Amino acid sequence: MELKKSPLVEAVFQLAFAHDFGEYDPTLPGLFYSTIKERFKHKKEIPNFKYEIIDNDGTEKSVTATLSRFSDDDGNHIQITKDYIVFNKIRPSIHWEILKENILSNVGNFIDVNNGNNDVGFCSLRYVNVIEVAIGKNNKDYFNISLPIPKGEDFSKIKLFNNLIEFDYKGTHAKLEFRTVSPTDTHHRTLLEIAIMKTDGFEYSNDIIEKWLIEAHQYICEIFSESVNVKLLDQESHA
Numbered sequence: 270m271e272l273k274k275s276p277l278v279e280a281v282f283q284l285a286f287a288h289d290f291g292e293y294d295p296t297l298p299g300l301f302y303s304t305i306k307e308r309f310k311h312k313k314e315i316p317n318f319k320y321e322i323i324d325n326d327g328t329e330k331s332v333t334a335t336l337s338r339f340s341d342d343d344g345n346h347i348q349i350t351k352d353y354i355v356f357n358k359i360r361p362s363i364h365w366e367i368l369k370e371n372i373l374s375n376v377g378n379f380i381d382v383n384n385g386n387n388d389v390g391f392c393s394l395r396y397v398n399v400i401e402v403a404i405g406k407n408n409k410d411y412f413n414i415s416l417p418i419p420k421g422e423d424f425s426k427i428k429l430f431n432n433l434i435e436f437d438y439k440g441t442h443a444k445l446e447f448r449t450v451s452p453t454d455t456h457h458r459t460l461l462e463i464a465i466m467k468t469d470g471f472e473y474s475n476d477i478i479e480k481w482l483i484e485a486h487q488y489i490c491e492i493f494s495e496s497v498n499v500k501l502l503d504q505e506s507h508a
Contacts, residue, residue, distance in 0.1 A: 276398040276461070278360050282372050282482070283395075285322070285353040287388035287470055293351035298337035300382040301349065305375060309339040309347065322352050323391070347375060354379060369482050373475050380473055387473035394485040395444075395464035398493070401456045411498050412459075414447050428452070438488055442466040445492065461496060463489045 302312060318336035321329050332352060339347045346357040356372050380387050402411050409415075416430055431448040446462040465485035471477060 276400045277363050277396055278399050279397040280358045280363050280368055281395040282356045283353055283393045284376060284389055285391040287390040297383055298349050301379050302339060304378040305339060309341045311340040313338045365486060373479055377475055389473050390470050391468055393464050393466040394482060395462065396489050398461040400459045400461060402459055403456055412496060413498055414496055441488060442468055463492050465489055
């Protein structure tokens with residue numbers, strides 16, 4: 270489905286390292302930054318940063334570590350901890366081919382400075398869309414996503430909602446989040462966040478990741494197209 274104006278506000282790629290890949294080298298962020306500093310002029314370190322990871326046995330584990338963050342002037346951000354590396358691209362200019370090439374180039378640089386250590390435990394591609402719908406309009410006119418509410422006119426004027434769905438899509442692990450964000454007096458700002466995840470471990474290579482990124486991007490676009498109603502054709506578009 271091609272729409273006129275893109276609701277895509279952020280694209281996020283995350284790559285989590287295998288937990289048994291060896292002792293973490295705290296000089297890695299600095300070594301990696303030396304390969305990107307010409308473009309990523311802004312850097313920041315956040316000590317004692319808290320986050321959650323899924324351990325090898327499937328349990329959630331709380332971690333405190335240093336987060337290194339690098340940013341350029343075009344909405345690109347790279348974040349590194351001892352457990353993962355994340356690439357964020359925020360609007361206005363999110364273009365798929367440029368996003369893909371930036372991910373491949375920068376992760377390749379990181380693998381190089383990490384002495385070729387390429388054991389990956391998890392990766393994901395996530396697109397965050399924000400769509401405005403006038404209050405009083407029926408969500409069914411804009412989205413093909415049913416909300417679990419009672420039937421009847423008294424329940425039709427929804428003020429806030431929050432849905433999270435995880436499902437298998439063509440053999441991959443997919444997640445769809447559908448909720449209200451920052452509503453105004455006149456509009457719902459509806460977040461439609463779609464992610465494709467690779468949860469089995471693998472050895473990183475640009476060829477493997479490029480193939481997976483192309484597939485994940487296509488699947489996200491397909492899920493997005495199936496999630497929105499034709500009435501959005503008059504006001505939105507998707508990259």
